[in-house]
Amino acid sequence: xxxxxCGRVWCWARQLCAGRPGxxxxxxxxxxxxxxxxxxxxGGAVSAGKSGLAPWIPVVGLEIHAQISSNSKxxxxxxVQFAAxxxxxxxxxxxxxxGTLPVLNRRCVEAxxxxxxxxxxxxxxxxxxxxxxxxxxxxxxxxxITQQRVPIAVNGSLSYSLCIDNKxxxxxxxxxxxxxxxxxxxxxxxxxxxxxxxxxxDLNRAGVGLMELVMEPDMCCGEEAAAAVRELQLIxxxxxxxxxxxxxxxLRVDANVSVHRxxxxxxxxxxxxxxxxxxxxxxxxxxxIQRQIEELGNGGTILNETRAFDSxxxxxxxMRDKEGKQDYRFMPEPNLPPLILYDAKSLPANMNxxxxxxxxxxxxxxxxxxxxxxxxxxxxxxxxxxxxFTLLNEDGLAEFFESVVxxxxxxxxxxIGWILNDLLSYLKQHSLTVKESPVSSFLLADxxxxxxxxxxxxxxxxxxxxxxxxxxxxxxxxxxxxQKLELLQDQKELEQICQAVIDGQExx
Amino acid sequence: QKVSVEVLDHLEHLALVDFRDSEGVERLQKAIQFAxxxxxxxxxxxxxxxxxxxxxxxxxxxxxxxxxxxxxELLENARGTVEEYFVAPPGNIPLEKLQGRNTYLQGS
Numbered sequence: 001x002x003x004x005x006c007g008r009v010w011c012w013a014r015q016l017c018a019g020r021p022g023x024x025x026x027x028x029x030x031x032x033x034x035x036x037x038x039x040x041x042x043g044g045a046v047s048a049g050k051s052g053l054a055p056w057i058p059v060v061g062l063e064i065h066a067q068i069s070s071n072s073k074x075x076x077x078x079x080v081q082f083a084a085x086x087x088x089x090x091x092x093x094x095x096x097x098x099g100t101l102p103v104l105n106r107r108c109v110e111a112x113x114x115x116x117x118x119x120x121x122x123x124x125x126x127x128x129x130x131x132x133x134x135x136x137x138x139x140x141x142x143x144x145i146t147q148q149r150v151p152i153a154v155n156g157s158l159s160y161s162l163c164i165d166n167k168x169x170x171x172x173x174x175x176x177x178x179x180x181x182x183x184x185x186x187x188x189x190x191x192x193x194x195x196x197x198x199x200x201x202d203l204n205r206a207g208v209g210l211m212e213l214v215m216e217p218d219m220c221c222g223e224e225a226a227a228a229v230r231e232l233q234l235i236x237x238x239x240x241x242x243x244x245x246x247x248x249x250x251l252r253v254d255a256n257v258s259v260h261r262x263x264x265x266x267x268x269x270x271x272x273x274x275x276x277x278x279x280x281x282x283x284x285x286x287x288x289i290q291r292q293i294e295e296l297g298n299g300g301t302i303l304n305e306t307r308a309f310d311s312x313x314x315x316x317x318x319m320r321d322k323e324g325k326q327d328y329r330f331m332p333e334p335n336l337p338p339l340i341l342y343d344a345k346s347l348p349a350n351m352n353x354x355x356x357x358x359x360x361x362x363x364x365x366x367x368x369x370x371x372x373x374x375x376x377x378x379x380x381x382x383x384x385x386x387x388x389f390t391l392l393n394e395d396g397l398a399e400f401f402e403s404v405v406x407x408x409x410x411x412x413x414x415x416i417g418w419i420l421n422d423l424l425s426y427l428k429q430h431s432l433t434v435k436e437s438p439v440s441s442f443l444l445a446d447x448x449x450x451x452x453x454x455x456x457x458x459x460x461x462x463x464x465x466x467x468x469x470x471x472x473x474x475x476x477x478x479x480x481x482x483q484k485l486e487l488l489q490d491q492k493e494l495e496q497i498c499q500a501v502i503d504g505q506e507x508x
Numbered sequence: 509q510k511v512s513v514e515v516l517d518h519l520e521h522l523a524l525v526d527f528r529d530s531e532g533v534e535r536l537q538k539a540i541q542f543a544x545x546x547x548x549x550x551x552x553x554x555x556x557x558x559x560x561x562x563x564x565x566x567x568x569x570x571x572x573x574x575x576x577x578x579x580x581e582l583l584e585n586a587r588g589t590v591e592e593y594f595v596a597p598p599g600n601i602p603l604e605k606l607q608g609r610n611t612y613l614q615g616s
Contacts, residue, residue, distance in 0.1 A: 070571050071571045071572065071573050072572060072573050077569070077572065077575040078576035079573040079576055085579070085592065086591070086592045086593050087579045087582055087583065087592055087593070087594070088576065088577055088579050090576060090578070091576055092575075092578075095582050103569045104566060104567070104568055104569060105571055106569060106570060106571060128558075135524070135600060136600065137594075191593070192599075193598075197598050198590075198595050199598055200590055200593035200594070200595060200596075201593060201594040201596050203582075327518075329522065332559060334559055336566060337559060337562055337563075337564045338562060338566065339566050340565075354568070355567070355568055
């Protein structure tokens with residue numbers, strides 16, 4: 001069963017890539033086969049060993065970079081915007097011209113605090129900035145300002161849900177620990193021009209605020225990683241701290257993968273980069289797990305290397321720039337004093353309001369997180385948890401559902417069927433978002449009212465729905481009349497029709 | 509205690525400095541010796557200071573767009589540009605290994 005958009009995590013094909021591994025790899029190609037790794041209830045994945053040997057336990061940890069949703073950059077006043085003319089959103093500081101200094105953006109700090117609170121982190125009232133040094137054309141200063149020693153938030157957790165066994169009926173909740181959240185600068189963008197042997201550099205993105213979220217290696221397979229990232233995405237979007245659109249590079253995920261035998265220490269891990277969607281994340285992680293198991297099973301070893309995910313081939317390949325282990329020579333950022341945050345108790349009396357960030361004030365104003373919204377939907381409308389999960393997973397679907405419920409007498413428990421089975425499947429078939437739906441909530445409610453009042457049968461209702469989908473502007477009632485789908489209520493008329501049918505049969 | 513050739517080579521790779529001659533290495537040696545004097549102070553239980561700004565207030569800027577839109581000025585300094593992009597070599601060109609380099613360090 002193929003994937004249908006990045007939201008339907010549990011429907012992914014559990015198959016590995018068919019093709020050859022990338023160039024330069026010496027391992028033999030994989031045959032296409034079912035994933036032999038299944039996550040058991042505790043979360044430790046177990047491989048169906050062919051020779052009866054002890055199973056392998058995969059370990060997956062994620063490093064996620066989320067671009068902060070703000071007007072201006074982390075340390076400068078240039079604009080944050082996707083797809084602008086090259087080098088038009090760059091200040092002198094972003095270009096690392098001498099004599100410029102970083103000035104911290106208040107909004108970025110608030111975004112990081114909100115995110116830390118939503119993920120149950122401890123917010124460090126004092127955090128520090130550091131320099132991480134490395135050379136690359138898109139990093140004009142030769143270092144990135146980050147928070148390596150004391151980040152802004154630590155020790156949190158992210159809870160997410162998974163469907164067991166591809167069925168929608170059983171959902172299990174898992175948790176992954178968040179090691180830390182830190183503020184850091186984004187780098188510029190490099191466009192590689194291999195024909196002319198040069199790199200073109202656009203610094204529009206250089207200096208944009210990022211939140212780096214480091215997760216502990218609590219996951220065991222691609223499905224878990226994907227579900228966790230999906231939930232994180234929804235949380236960030238609900239908070240507004242990041243728009244978290246992976247396709248626009250606002251959410252970047254690197255996966256650290258290793259395998260080991262039970263009871264033994266963790267194996268050598270590889271880092272997998274270049275993962276551009278949630279669907280590819282699951283594929284990349286699962287491929288890498290299998291690759292490592294195969295390699296070790298054949299008596300090989302795993303190198304502590306960085307690999308790139310090739311989405312076309314569905315495999316991971318070693319990355320070109322093999323510079324060995326990087327030494328970043330971390331040092332404190334001398335131009336920035338410690339970042340001090342306050343709460344209700346420690347609030348200073350005489351400070352300028354604009355210069356103070358109050359953690360408690362932010363906490364009080366956090367919006368309802370997805371998990372809370374789901375519970376409220378279940379409570380309020382009597383729908384199943386799986387239903388509310390899907391409602392929140394599709395952008396705008398929950399609002400659509402609630403809108404229909406308001407406008408119809410049909411019970412929410414029945415409406416949900418129409419939303420999830422009919423509307424959603426039509427949307428998926430035509431690759432449309434809820435916002436692009438040719439059937440508005442008003443029209444659907446209208447149709448459901450006809451059904452509820454028993455003016456049409458449910459079969460007829462489906463027919464009308466198909467007609468409404470064409471988006472020709474007809475109301476349900478007009479379609480019903482046109483196609484003569486009204487349920488006959490007249491006893492005499494019904495008798496006449498039945499009699500005619502019987503007579504017809506007798507004549508054969 | 510002399511700084512080993514391996515460490516000097518490592519530093520040259522990391523920081524792209526060139527110790528150039530015995531005087532350069534000697535200067536580094538002396539700088540380390542000078543800094544080592546810090547070890548004579550007992551710092552048990554003392555939080556290290558990494559900036560004289562540590563008691564200052566970190567200024568928070570409002571999230572307004574106040575800079576940018578100076579593409580022309582920025583590109584003026586670049587050696588080469590292509591359609592408003594900076595031009596750089598195709599990738600990092602790492603320093604060759606010590607054996608391959610014709611430098612002072614190799615001879616020492």
